[in-house]
Amino acid sequence: MRSVRNGVAFFLIAAFVFTSCSVSERRQMRRERAMREGARVVHEDAVRTLAAKRDAIFSYVASLTIEEKAAQLFMENLVGDDVFTPVEWTDPSRTKALMPGGYIFFSYNIADTPEKIINFTDSIFSYCSAHGCIPPYLALDQEGGDVCRLKAVSGKLPANGVVAETFSVSDAYRLYSLQALQMRLLGFTVNIAPVVETRTESNEAFIGDRSFGDASSVVVYGTASLNALQNNGVAAVIKHFPGNTNIDPHTGLPEIDISEEEFDKTVRYPFFRLVSRGSAGVLMSHARVSLADPRTPACLSRIWIEDTLRGELGFKGLVFSDDIFMAALSENGYPPERAALSAIEAGVDVIMISEKKFAREHTLLVARAMEDEAFARRIEESARRVIDFKIERGILSLEKRDDVWRVVQNSTAPYAGSVFQSVGTSSSRGSVSQSTGALRYGGAVRIGAGQARAEAFRIAKKENDVLVAEVYSGKRARASETDTDRNSKR
Numbered sequence: 001m002r003s004v005r006n007g008v009a010f011f012l013i014a015a016f017v018f019t020s021c022s023v024s025e026r027r028q029m030r031r032e033r034a035m036r037e038g039a040r041v042v043h044e045d046a047v048r049t050l051a052a053k054r055d056a057i058f059s060y061v062a063s064l065t066i067e068e069k070a071a072q073l074f075m076e077n078l079v080g081d082d083v084f085t086p087v088e089w090t091d092p093s094r095t096k097a098l099m100p101g102g103y104i105f106f107s108y109n110i111a112d113t114p115e116k117i118i119n120f121t122d123s124i125f126s127y128c129s130a131h132g133c134i135p136p137y138l139a140l141d142q143e144g145g146d147v148c149r150l151k152a153v154s155g156k157l158p159a160n161g162v163v164a165e166t167f168s169v170s171d172a173y174r175l176y177s178l179q180a181l182q183m184r185l186l187g188f189t190v191n192i193a194p195v196v197e198t199r200t201e202s203n204e205a206f207i208g209d210r211s212f213g214d215a216s217s218v219v220v221y222g223t224a225s226l227n228a229l230q231n232n233g234v235a236a237v238i239k240h241f242p243g244n245t246n247i248d249p250h251t252g253l254p255e256i257d258i259s260e261e262e263f264d265k266t267v268r269y270p271f272f273r274l275v276s277r278g279s280a281g282v283l284m285s286h287a288r289v290s291l292a293d294p295r296t297p298a299c300l301s302r303i304w305i306e307d308t309l310r311g312e313l314g315f316k317g318l319v320f321s322d323d324i325f326m327a328a329l330s331e332n333g334y335p336p337e338r339a340a341l342s343a344i345e346a347g348v349d350v351i352m353i354s355e356k357k358f359a360r361e362h363t364l365l366v367a368r369a370m371e372d373e374a375f376a377r378r379i380e381e382s383a384r385r386v387i388d389f390k391i392e393r394g395i396l397s398l399e400k401r402d403d404v405w406r407v408v409q410n411s412t413a414p415y416a417g418s419v420f421q422s423v424g425t426s427s428s429r430g431s432v433s434q435s436t437g438a439l440r441y442g443g444a445v446r447i448g449a450g451q452a453r454a455e456a457f458r459i460a461k462k463e464n465d466v467l468v469a470e471v472y473s474g475k476r477a478r479a480s481e482t483d484t485d486r487n488s489k490r
Contacts, residue, residue: 055405061383061384067090072383072387075102078103081110084123104141129409140188140190153461155464167471167478175464191237195210195239197240198218207244226277237281242267243267319347324343325354325355339351340361
């Protein structure tokens with residue numbers, strides 16, 4: 001009898017355990033199904049949102065006139081350093097300015113105080129807001145050494161070669177972060193830098209210490225520069241692809257004679273690594289290269305732009321030409337008018353013009369587009385890239401209104417889009433956030449009005465100069481291998 005009772009008890013316990021396990025397993029299965037379903041819904045919603053945003057950009061660009069689309073493909077110089085003054089107009093009545101996609105500032109466009117510079121850059125966006133113009137991005141060459149457009153007001157920025165020889169990678173990253181912060185506070189969203197050409201015997205006389213050095217140094221320090229700029233709100237445009245020689249393109253045409261092996265080592269490797277880090281732009285050189293398309297300057301060559309840069313290297317961002325008024329082009333069969341057309345045909349998105357007017361070249365692009373559908377499509381393709389770039393930089397925005405995504409002009413200047421760091425006193429050293437890599441300061445001064453931005457600029461400048469002084473004095477140690485590896489992967 002006892003054995004029967006024991007058997008019954010064992011059966012009941014086993015049944016309970018089995019039932020409990022089954023219930024537990026079913027609950028777990030339901031949870032997993034719910035999680036999978038939730039993940040699927042989130043994913044599908046994200047896909048739909050991305051598609052809707054893409055469609056909004058396409059619709060916005062399609063709504064522009066061919067004149068407006070073509071204008072987005074130019075980056076030109078501008079007049080003065082005080083208050084923005086348009087110099088070209090879309091109609092004889094001078095009611096609407098002909099605005100390029102972007103402006104590039106030279107040293108003579110930089111006033112002697114941060115307040116004046118801020119007033120100038122803000123006046124550009126104020127004009128666009130008041131007159132219904134697509135706002136431009138503002139660019140400059142802040143490389144380091146002799147090529148520093150902000151030299152008169154910004155913190156010290158040694159040449160790339162000096163940085164690679166003197167600074168640890170982490171200190172270099174901090175230096176370029178402080179430079180980016182200064183640029184954004186002044187209103188700039190694009191830096192035509194860093195130079196990521198390897199220094200060799202064939203280009204040393206021209207490139208010199210604008211290069212970080214050998215290919216390895218270019219990759220490590222170029223990555224630190226690129227990441228520091230873009231983590232702190234400034235688009236980096238690496239240059240010059242596929243290289244230069246000792247001939248200055250301002251005065252002559254560089255001719256590069258290079259083997260496949262040497263090209264892989266000194267050009268393809270560093271540019272591929274920097275492109276893979278997500279550089280916003282690549283600036284093409286004017287050089288002719290024996291390895292491919294030896295008769296055409298690289299900035300006008302579809303082989304170099306579409307096949308090599310976009311195809312082999314996988315670049316997705318904006319392709320910039322170098323200045324089309326340089327003698328390398330203008331004195332070798334490519335006057336600016338022809339160069340502008342050839343550049344767009346080859347796949348360039350942004351034509352750089354050092355002059356203060358671009359109406360002549362713009363008119364030629366429009367005329368070609370009116371008679372050539374394929375050329376019109378090329379203009380539209382590049383215009384979309386430029387508009388997308390401006391959205392990423394906070395110059396334009398995507399907003400959802402009445403359940404529809406639309407491209408709109410920001411109500412504030414673009415510096416306010418991603419530069420919301422607080423700035424304190426110079427005694428409060430800013431730290432680098434490991435999550436974003438952006439500088440963060442503790443303190444009471446908030447970026448906003450011009451005077452506050454100017455004060456924040458001075459604090460960042462002081463931090464910059466303290467860092468440089470400490471490095472030069474030997475108070476800060478050079479990079480360890482661990483330091484190099486960590487910072488090259490930011």
